[in-house]
Amino acid sequence: MSFIARRGLSTLIPPKIASPSGIGAAQDAARMQRVVSFYEKLPRGPAPELQPRGLFARYQARYFGKNPSPAPIVHVIGFLLAFGYANNYYFHLRHHKNNAH
DSSP, X not given: OOHHHHHHHHTTSOGGGGSHHHHTOOOOHHHHHHHHHHHHHSOXXXXXXXXXXXXXXXXXXXXXXXXOOSHHHHHHHHHHHHHHHHHHHHHTGGGGSSOOO
């Protein structure tokens, strides 16, 4: 269960409601049992680490996650070089391919 969902569940009933004196009523066993069973079902401990899904999420987790790396800069430079060459080929170099004479 995600942290946001846990946070949303934990704020449904404030902790002061759990004590009968907090709501100004007599000891109502059925009501208290519902509150106690609700709190027993809430997850305990730290939230499990989510595995990234999708291409961009995996890339981001690998290069920007716990151990950031300068590799994305190299990737951007390589992409721009490849894109620039493809652009030059399409608009200029393809016209001179077989004109060696």
